Amino acid sequence: MTVKTRFAPSPTGFLHVGGARTALYSWLYARHFKGEFVLRIEDTDLERSTQEAIDAIIEGMKWLGLNWEEGPYYQTQRFDRYNSLIDQLLDEDKAYKCYCSRERLDGLREQQMAAGEKPRYDGHCRHSSAQHVSDAPCVIRFKNPTEGKVVFDDHVRGRIETSNDQLDDLIIRRTDGAPTYNFCVVVDDWDMEISHVVRGEDHINNTPRQINIYQALGAPVPEFAHVSMILGDDGAKLSKRHGAVSVMQYRDDGYLPQALLNYLVRLGWSHGDQEIFSLDEMIELFSLDGIGKSASAFNTDKLLWLNQHYLKTSPAEEVASYLVWHMQDQQIELSKGPALAEVVTLYAERCHTLKEMAEQSRYLFEDFSEFEENAAKKHLRPVAAEVLARVRDKLAALTDWQASFIHEQINATASELELGMGKVGMPLRVAVTGAGQSPGIDGVIALLSKEQVLARIDMALAFIEQRANS
Template sequence: MTVAPSDTPVVTRIAPSPTGDMHIGTARTALFNWLYARGRGGKFLLRIEDTDRARSTPEATQGILEGMAWLGLDYDGEAVSQFERAARHVEVAEEMLASGAAYKCFATQEEIESFREAARAEGKSTLYRSPWRHADPATHPDAPYVVRVKAPREGVTVIRDEVQGDVTIRNDQLDDMIVLRSDGTPTYMLAVVVDDHDMGVTHVIRGDDHLNNAARQMTIYEAMGWPLPVYAHIPLIFGPDGKKMSKRHGATGVKEYQAMGYPSAGMRNYLARLGWSHGDDEFFTDAQAQEWFDLSGVNKSPARFDTKKLENICGQHIAVMDDAAILGEIEGYLAAAGEPDLTSSQMTRLGAALYALKGAAKTYPQLIEKARFALADRPVDLDEKAHKQVSSVSNGILEELTPHLQNGSWEREALEAAVGKVMEAHDVGFGKVAAPLRAALAGRAVTPSVLDMMLVLGRDESLARIADFQGVCAAAE
């Protein structure tokens, strides 16, 4: 059987079904295809396999497009609808009929089931062998029929797989699969092959749950005289318990991870490492991943999803991301999570605070939580722990600190010196001065550095918040 020449430009594809949320496993498969194509100057295509009209929905299709956009997996050209290509699929089935590579089967469902029941009772194979495979067309009845492709009956079919190695299937285990149903509609198995051929797909990189399909689909390539694509069947994603990733393990949909506030760059990095490796490298950029990714680095065994590792990688990406990119992704996160938008003023303040925050957050919710001091408006609400700083002692410390802040320059060294003078005057450590400052500036006991908060807020806002807190302390006396 012929294979596409090795010098053919690489074309990969992802072909999700719009029957529900885009699964994280589909996202990982899309990423592998994207990396393989982009790293070789090839094309990466998107096909929506929407032939299941009963289950396919426009909402699910939109979810796939949004998921691809969030993941940053750009594809070439327009998304292709498999359903809209049905006429082409039928055309190929008719070509196979005309060439004798396929045949009309008039067996009814009752006849097929009766055969299988008898086979089970006798302990024989239930693989259906149609009596119509070699029937003279002159004997065909005027009745509904399906079109079956003639699978080889002898020898073996070898799937040469870039991940699994050579996989051998005995041909006597292959059925004459249906390519056209009795209502004239094409089956998924036919549509996949025709679309991959017509779209010029050179490499079919997909989940290893499709491995057995490859042997059956190869019969269509053979019947049409088409070159085979390169196959690479990648292992599935398992949960921490070693079982196939499902809802019991938590989130499985791409949109869920966006709504939980993971950065897309971190998600790409983690998913790339989920079943593929490049030495000991854990953290890398898109450019490095595209340069390094190769099918030889894909593991045969299933990968286990580890949320802690995901968060660790995401934290590293947030730390080095461009501030504008972070702000843009935060807007997307808030929309996905159904949270209120930040005002333009809050976005400006958040942007000013990022330098002090992004090195200590693993997700956007964590980042926003650390930025509460910058997002809050006066008067700042005090949480339970900050309330413990409401005292005459705190009031006295802030009363002494205020003139130093009013008269000095608003730079880190000057702010450190101002705090140092109060520490020296009261003979106390930094924490004793910082505690009431945290309460005044952020209304919380756990915050970023008080110096960073003052620099972000500026002189006027900082002094106003300190005065507000002093008023609370005075009222409590």
């Protein structure tokens, strides 16, 4: 049997963290068995579905690298197929027309709730609709079996049994002729030959209903894995108040997709005590039976730690390809500075996110006209003038502009003036970067041109002179 999985989001919002994890699990399972992965857009909710959300879902999937073999399919383009099968069920007496008014159904619901009963359709139109004209407005309901039970073995939950007398006759086509979610899902999974369905635990109640529809259609029933929800640090369901929930917000905040994937795979699945997984390791080791039942708590600090790990250990060129977006987003002109891979190498130990990296490295790409106030007050004092003048002369005489030679000249200045390295390095850092913090100043200077460095030192010397005379 070919393993074939799918990710089937509703385009009523952006791709969120829970959906991304479901997509990842489905994708990994298909990849593990060298199967196929399908992207399906379940857009039957015409009022809430938007093209903006569709675009955001596809953008999120592409950014994460969760590529698909088939799709994206759109349910709104398959209405003829759904309706032909609904008509077939009507002909086979496996579905029926229901003419019950909204008033009757609301009254029934209130009555049942008042009696402490579970609200459900009472089958009023199941056996006869002769009193209605054939073209009167109606919905189509599926004739759910009234005896026996639905049993399935869930890869996460284990054996689940539901008595059919607990299930009512669900609507499979509305009065406007639109087929409903539970029916469309079954037909899609059948037509697309989906072997395994991975989805959130909020769908568990739908599964017995859908299994009965599979069987009524004579379709094979796929295997199921219902994963638990993701909670915030405070134990509440993950929401906007916990920070970013849209996948692309994590891109905007400076995370690498491989870090987010590694974090998401561990939100519910484990392989011993291992925390860091390459994509190849995820594919090799992943199994549905390794998913735990308990809800997982989202921990931003852990994600930040993982992100920095990937910033430090991934090839600099690869990280640089993602840094481009952030530089452009912050309107930093790349043509006026060093290669981004060199920036990554210099900054990976200091930054947790690409956004930070772009912010902190701006001075490598554009000149500044002012020094950070506190840093200048502390380090650009009259006593630093001789230090900066001496190191400037040594740097101006350099013919080989490399970090090792630059480092030698800074050391030589400290030795000649009998000063600690901090007394030389800190004024030089503020002069060259405009701020009091940066990576090793020799590495920073090496990424700038000699002309830039000398001009910035001159600006610092002028600042010190003005300060001394004021």
